[in-house]
Amino acid sequence: MKFLAVVALVAAAGSASAQDFGLAGRDVSVELGLGAQGRPVYPGSDDTDAAPWLIWQNFQIGTGGNPQGFSFSPSFSSIGERDPSDDDALAGMDQIDRAYELGGKVSYGQGPVTAYGTIRRGFGGHEGVVGELGTTYRTDLSDRVTLWSGVEFGWGSSEYSETYFGVTPAESVTSGYPEYAPGGGFNSAAIKFRARYALNDRTAIMGEVEYGRLIGDAADSPIVEDKYQPALRLGIVRKFSFGF
Template identity: 60%
Template sequence: MKHVLALAVLAASAATGAHAQDFGFAGREFSVDLGVGVDVGPDYPGSDDAEAGPWLIWRNAGFGPRGSNLREGFAISPSFGTVGERDASDSDDLAGMKDIDRAYELGLRVSYGAGPVTAFGSVRKGFDGHEGLTGEVGARYRTELSDRVTLWSGLSFGYGDGDYNATYFGVTPEEAIGGRPAYDIGGGFNKASITFEAQYALTENTSLLGEIEYGKLIGDAADSPVVQDEYQPAIKFGVVRKFSFGF
């Protein structure tokens, strides 16, 4: 009987170890950088004026070895966004166009990390200003300059469904005037962006974060008669804190 119990204990221990290794949790942790900041960018898609707005930061979510900054495998996290209001009285180019309220966007982001490279895709539903779907797909490359400084360079493509693109780039027959014909636009990619991001660690878990985005409207969105500037640069600053959960 003692031999049977001993064998059972050994088998259970081996199974537990194999189970942890099979799922890759042994010695690993899930971490994410959360924070807030300021986003200075176009008032609305296609605008040639800038405004400051809130930046809700959810960055670098994923699994990795404990104590490592590399996040590997799949991760799902929330995705937030806002789009500034568009007031026809602010520009002669918008005379006769309907006003658009500030939009709030909520959705999900899926990412996959492999070493220094992370691919991602997001989708968000709009409320108030627009009722459509929008998001991005792209990839980022991570470079560790020192124990405190980390850089990311990235390329992404923004898209919108028919409702989103029609809200910001379309012109209805009622809004058409001389020099601004009616413009019907469907869903598709509307923006290409190159981003450069830097993070400076103040402490082990708290960092300063900055991002420069060089964006350009593309496709049918760039040809819209209401677009005042195809180039859509933005700059962001914020503070983030790292939260980790070990296994």
């Protein structure tokens, strides 16, 4: 689990330099979890499969709750490998290794509304820059049940877009698709709904429904079979706290 190893290294590095960043005497907490998700076989596929869901959320310094004003936190993500054998539509296309993305997130909370933006650099499968812009609305139904609804726009650099939506001259010969070189920019729009049920103060069950659509150059790629990209996720998270 390379992703979890990276998280552990980041936490260790943060602990070692807490004094430098003014964290001494304060608590840092984060929720980490694991679950399963049903998602498109590859970006643009009209078929779905099951995959692990790695959860990193609610990175906080100091008191808990719903942060107000500006806050900053790390941002991590990963994209599974794309193998031509995964889908008949990928026949003749190159294999893409699993990608890991590391970066940061800035959020601004005002009451139940939070706006956020992320930026990450890819390693492995792609070496582009990606991110999201979005907003969520939080509803506390009870002490245990919390709901979030929101919209999110995803974007990526030309390096990212060419990796997952482009068709090189060599791939055009082997796959039969026309050559395609997409540019960078916004590539997806999604409506998201998330629910959390707290089992206790540190452990919770999470569920998420996402209804996304490819837009821009990504949507025009010849390998895209379906512009609409729904996803369903279910997992369990646990809160970890570190005192400095």
